[in-house]
Amino acid sequence: MRKRLHNIAAGLTPLAGSLAGRHCLAVPGNVRAGETTGQGMEKRLSIVIVEPDKERALPIVDGLREVGDHDIRIISEETGLARQIAEYRPDVVLIDLANPSRDILEELALASGPTERPVAMFVDRSDEQLTRAAIEAGVSAYVVDGLRPDRIKPILDAAIARFHMFQRMRSELAATRAALEERKIIDRAKAVLMKARGIDEEAAYALLRKTAMDQGKRVADIAQQLVMAAGLLTWR
Amino acid sequence: MALTRMRLGYVPLIDAAPLVIAREMGFAAEEGLEFDLLRLTAWAQSRDMLGAGVIDAAHMLVPMPIGQALGLGPRLPEFDLLMFLSHGGEAIAVSNEIAARLRAEGHEFDFSDARAAGEALGKVVPDRLRVGVPFAFSTHLELVGHWLETCGFASERLDLVTVPPPQMADAMAAGELDAFCVGEPWASFAVERGIATLILPGTAIWAAPPEKGLVLRRDMAEARPDETGALMRALWRAGRWLDEPGHRSTAAEILSRGEYLDLPSELAERGLSGKMMVTPSGDLREAPDFIAFNAGGASFPWKSLAALIAAKIASRRGLPLGPAMERAMGHFRTDLYRQHLRPAGAPLPGASMRLEGSLAQDRTVPAEKGQMVLRADAFFDGFTFEPPEAT
Numbered sequence: 001m002r003k004r005l006h007n008i009a010a011g012l013t014p015l016a017g018s019l020a021g022r023h024c025l026a027v028p029g030n031v032r033a034g035e036t037t038g039q040g041m042e043k044r045l046s047i048v049i050v051e052p053d054k055e056r057a058l059p060i061v062d063g064l065r066e067v068g069d070h071d072i073r074i075i076s077e078e079t080g081l082a083r084q085i086a087e088y089r090p091d092v093v094l095i096d097l098a099n100p101s102r103d104i105l106e107e108l109a110l111a112s113g114p115t116e117r118p119v120a121m122f123v124d125r126s127d128e129q130l131t132r133a134a135i136e137a138g139v140s141a142y143v144v145d146g147l148r149p150d151r152i153k154p155i156l157d158a159a160i161a162r163f164h165m166f167q168r169m170r171s172e173l174a175a176t177r178a179a180l181e182e183r184k185i186i187d188r189a190k191a192v193l194m195k196a197r198g199i200d201e202e203a204a205y206a207l208l209r210k211t212a213m214d215q216g217k218r219v220a221d222i223a224q225q226l227v228m229a230a231g232l233l234t235w236r
Numbered sequence: 237m238a239l240t241r242m243r244l245g246y247v248p249l250i251d252a253a254p255l256v257i258a259r260e261m262g263f264a265a266e267e268g269l270e271f272d273l274l275r276l277t278a279w280a281q282s283r284d285m286l287g288a289g290v291i292d293a294a295h296m297l298v299p300m301p302i303g304q305a306l307g308l309g310p311r312l313p314e315f316d317l318l319m320f321l322s323h324g325g326e327a328i329a330v331s332n333e334i335a336a337r338l339r340a341e342g343h344e345f346d347f348s349d350a351r352a353a354g355e356a357l358g359k360v361v362p363d364r365l366r367v368g369v370p371f372a373f374s375t376h377l378e379l380v381g382h383w384l385e386t387c388g389f390a391s392e393r394l395d396l397v398t399v400p401p402p403q404m405a406d407a408m409a410a411g412e413l414d415a416f417c418v419g420e421p422w423a424s425f426a427v428e429r430g431i432a433t434l435i436l437p438g439t440a441i442w443a444a445p446p447e448k449g450l451v452l453r454r455d456m457a458e459a460r461p462d463e464t465g466a467l468m469r470a471l472w473r474a475g476r477w478l479d480e481p482g483h484r485s486t487a488a489e490i491l492s493r494g495e496y497l498d499l500p501s502e503l504a505e506r507g508l509s510g511k512m513m514v515t516p517s518g519d520l521r522e523a524p525d526f527i528a529f530n531a532g533g534a535s536f537p538w539k540s541l542a543a544l545i546a547a548k549i550a551s552r553r554g555l556p557l558g559p560a561m562e563r564a565m566g567h568f569r570t571d572l573y574r575q576h577l578r579p580a581g582a583p584l585p586g587a588s589m590r591l592e593g594s595l596a597q598d599r600t601v602p603a604e605k606g607q608m609v610l611r612a613d614a615f616f617d618g619f620t621f622e623p624p625e626a627t
Contacts, residue, residue: 079410097285100400102278107372107398135288140280 045147046071047155048090050101052078056166060094063158070155082108092152093142094159097135105142130156137163182220189223192230239270240463245282246295248275248497249401249419250507251322251448253487254529255295258474260490266473267466275496278400279371286453287312293467295321296451299545302564303373306549314454316569317542319468319535319577321448321475323611325507325527326376326438327423328353328383330415331408334360335433335515345433347514347521350440350616354387357435361414365389368399368407368416375438375445376417378548383441386617405431419447420507420527421499428503430516437512437523442593444534444613446541447527457572465576472577475530484508525611532598532611533583535573540589540623542568547621561624565589574604583608592621 047070051057057074064072075084078101085093085108095102130153134140137160143152186208193204208226212219246252258264259271274291276282283300285291287310301315330338337360338345343353357365365384369376377396384394399407404416405426416423417438426432438445450471457464478487488508492501506512510526513519528534546564550557570588578584584604596614600607 079407079412098277098281100277100403102280103371103400104398106280132288135284135290140284 042151044069044071045091045151045155046073046088047092047094048073048075048085048088050075050078050081050093050095050099050105052076059165060159060162063162064155067154067158081105091144091147092155094155095140095142096163097138097140102140109142133160138167139163182223185220185227186223189226192226196230239265240268240466241270241272242293242463242467243272243274243291244293244295245274245276245285245291247277247279247282247401249325249448250421250488250491250497250504251325251419251527251529252295252496253478253491253508254321254471254474256491256496257478257487258470261474261477263470263473263477267470269463269466269470273496277402279374283309283312283315286315286451289453289456292456292463293450293452295448297371297374298446298449298541299373299375299378299549300371301449301451301567302542302545302549305563305567306546306553306555306560308373308549308553314567315451316454316457316567316572317449317451317537318457318464318569318572319450319472319537320446321450321471321529321535323444323446323528323534324437324439324525325447326379326417326419326445327434327507327512328380328415328417328436328438329404329408329423329426329432329434330357331411331413331432332430332516334414335435337361338435345435345514345519345521347434347436347512347523348440350383350436351387353435353440354383354389357384357415358388364393364395366395366397366412366414368404368413368418369396370398370401370418372398373549375447375545376419378545379438379441379445380415380417381548381552382615382619383436386619405429408432421497421503424503424506424513425499427513427516433516434512434514434521437526439523439525440616442613442615443525443595444528444532444611446537449537457569461576464572465579468573468576469580472530472535472580472582475535478529479531479534528611532609533585534611535577535582536585537568537570537573538588538590538592539565539568539570540592540621543589543623544592544621558624565623578604585610589623592623593619 047064049057049060049072051074054074054076057076061072061074064070073088075081081101081104093105095105134156139159141156141159189208190201190204193199193207194201208219208222212222215222244255246255255271255273259273264271279297279300282294282296286294298317298320301317303309304312304315338356341356341360343356367380369380380396381394385391399413399416401418401422404418404422407413408416408426409431423432423434427434450468452464477483485505488501488505491497492499492504497504507526510523512521512523514521542564543561546560547557550560574584585608586602586604593613593615595610595612597612598609600609
């Protein structure tokens with residue numbers, strides 16, 4: 001039996017296909033005692049995180065450490081990804097849903113001999129929520145065939161939590177940037193009004209606000225229009 | 237009137253133009269839709285997001301829903317391809333080293349003769365050839381495989397490896413690829429950086445290679461017929477606009493904006509206009525019909541094309557051909573195409589299957605109403621494909 005890597009965050013199911021094949025990812029395929037009985041000492045899982053940004057990878061590692069004693073590696077250099085994964089022979093690969101290198105992993109997961117068919121699902125339909133949660137958080141996971149769902153779930157949950165954190169940080173950053181940008185535009189619009197109508201800053205802002213309210217628009221939008229129009233009028 | 241929002245996923249390529257143009261030129265709004273266009277970076281991401289319902293529809297490689305239909309992807313809800321969004325638009329490039337060897341052999345780089353290019357490549361590459369393609373299920377992979385095997389490359393000598401389009405140039409620069417086949421503007425991007433020389437457009441191998449399709453989840457397409465129809469009509473009209481003379485430069489400008497391709501528009505314009513710079517030193521070649529969106533019935537999702545691609549995938553993976561073709565044909569929804577595009581006045585062919593590869597030139601044929609022109613679809617080697625009888 002050969003181990004197969006399945007893409008689970010992609011829809012519950014395993015992207016089937018053997019790891020062996022053209023890329024020679026021959027992962028030894030003995031079923032582990034812990035896997036079949038669910039009893040006693042379970043073998044540590046080997047988990048690979050593909051993430052070019054170390055700053056992002058480390059919190060994921062921390063999150064995973066909290067849920068179990070696993071052997072975790074980070075691949076941040078993505079050239080030769082297939083070869084690196086072949087060396088590590090991981091049980092689980094975690095990768096950003098939007099990482100372009102995913103398409104390379106797809107090929108790995110699919111590589112198989114001419115007569116091999118995709119096999120067995122790893123998670124059943126009841127895990128659809130987990131899958132959706134992963135996709136929404138922006139994480140995808142490739143999991144070797146035969147790994148029990150109860151071993152995988154805590155790992156995915158931890159990864160999902162960390163990815164949500166990244167998303168929050170990203171949207172906060174974007175919101176801060178947008179706010180700064182708007183502040184600048186509003187200041188410029190105020191300056192235009194002050195000069196054109198000989199009013200003070202407070203009056204200029206009040207005028208912007210009133211116009212915005214009358215038109216049912218945001219102050220920043222009105223300011224943007226005003227700055228643009230002023231630019232056109234003074235264009236030489 | 238309130239517009240209905242639709243979330244559409246696309247991968248930044250010139251053939252995403254119908255989505256962008258439908259939004260920017262108002263074809264979507266005319267149908268009561270507002271597009272949220274999500275720029276995606278991996279085909280697997282597009283597939284997963286569509287499967288999870290995070291996007292409503294996707295700009296997708298035509299063979300992808302077939303791979304899904306054949307059970308070769310993760311188990312997701314059923315996907316259907318409703319229409320083609322483009323034919324062609326891809327180019328084949330070789331590394332500078334191989335280009336130099338070809339030149340030494342007297343190859344002319346005419347950017348049109350597939351047999352000459354394939355045989356020349358066979359001469360200068362004695363052993364294995366590593367060719368980058370964007371995805372395991374892609375028209376690019378089928379084009380390269382058909383072309384090189386016909387020109388005498390045994391499949392054992394071909395390594396077709398997945399490389400994401402924006403990384404093709406880097407992979408070639410790093411010496412990991414001898415050649416690649418990729419959608420524009422990513423081939424021109426590599427030429428621009430002095431890394432690659434273009435030897436053929438995809439259309440030199442197969443005059444009308446179906447490249448991208450509009451893919452929806454079957455449950456969504458069937459549960460929301462009004463929005464599905466509106467979406468198809470908006471994209472169909474955008475495609476028609478794109479194929480009208482004089483619109484391609486404008487399209488290149490719009491498509492190249494920061495929010496879409498985020499590249500110089502001159503780069504996108506090469507593929508859209510078919511005026512390709514094939515060498516880093518600036519040699520130009522014209523490739524008429526390099527990409528088509530709508531003309532000549534380009535958007536009609538022939539079930540025979542589903543069968544052809546399924547047969548190619550199945551034979552490569554050792555699956556029984558008959559059931560594979562049958563299954564794939566069920567996912568090309570000519571019925572929905574007819575139902576939703578008839579009101580827009582789209583010409584509709586009398587049948588939904590045909591002998592593929594049989595048209596050396598554009599041909600006028602009887603349509604559901606009157607006549608329509610079908611684009612030439614011949615393969616360079618005269619290959620034709622007879623689909624199985626409909627059951």
